[in-house]
Amino acid sequence: MRDDYIGARIVMIDDKWDWPMENREFWDASERGILLVKRCIDCEKPHYYPRLICPHCGSHSTHWTESCGKGKLYSYSFFRRANPPQILAYVTLAEGITLLTEIIDSDHEKLAVNDEVEVKFRVDPDGRYIPVFVLVK
Numbered sequence: 001m002r003d004d005y006i007g008a009r010i011v012m013i014d015d016k017w018d019w020p021m022e023n024r025e026f027w028d029a030s031e032r033g034i035l036l037v038k039r040c041i042d043c044e045k046p047h048y049y050p051r052l053i054c055p056h057c058g059s060h061s062t063h064w065t066e067s068c069g070k071g072k073l074y075s076y077s078f079f080r081r082a083n084p085p086q087i088l089a090y091v092t093l094a095e096g097i098t099l100l101t102e103i104i105d106s107d108h109e110k111l112a113v114n115d116e117v118e119v120k121f122r123v124d125p126d127g128r129y130i131p132v133f134v135l136v137k
Contacts, residue, residue, distance in 0.1 A: 022052055025064050026050045027129070029064075031121075031129045035119045036050070037050075037067050038050055039064075040061065040062050041059070041062065042061050043059065046065065046095045047097060048093075070116065070118050071116075071117055072091070072115065073111065074089070074090040074091060074113065075090045076088065076089035076090070076103060077089075085108075086102055087104075087111065088102055089102065091133050099131075101133055102122075104132045104133070106135045110135075111135070116135070117133040117134060117136060118134060118136050119132070
């Protein structure tokens with residue numbers, strides 16, 4: 001067993017991560033190439049990162065909704081000294097929420113704020129499917 005973050009125990013079972021109930025659906029959907037976001041039933045606002053309580057109104061009535069996976073580049077930074085170099089970015093999804101992510105398979109010199117992007121999933125060294133974004137051509 002290992003602690004990946006405060007308050008959650010994450011364990012490997014049959015070479016697969018066993019996620020806490022709060023975000024298990026998110027990671028399971030990611031494996032299928034689907035980006036999920038939470039939406040509050042009471043105030044009807046979407047939110048990201050996945051959590052049980054709505055950050056807008058404090059309601060416990062939230063549910064998962066499938067994102068269309070499309071958005072616009074809000075801001076980005078190119079880290080040329082990283083190995084390999086990477087582009088970290090804030091992307092605002094069509095649903096209206098902004099998330100911190102990475103832009104892949106894109107030339108940093110051709111990026112511009114408000115460029116259209118879409119979600120892809122990259123498998124990290126631990127076997128998790130991480131949402132990342134690419135420019136829409």
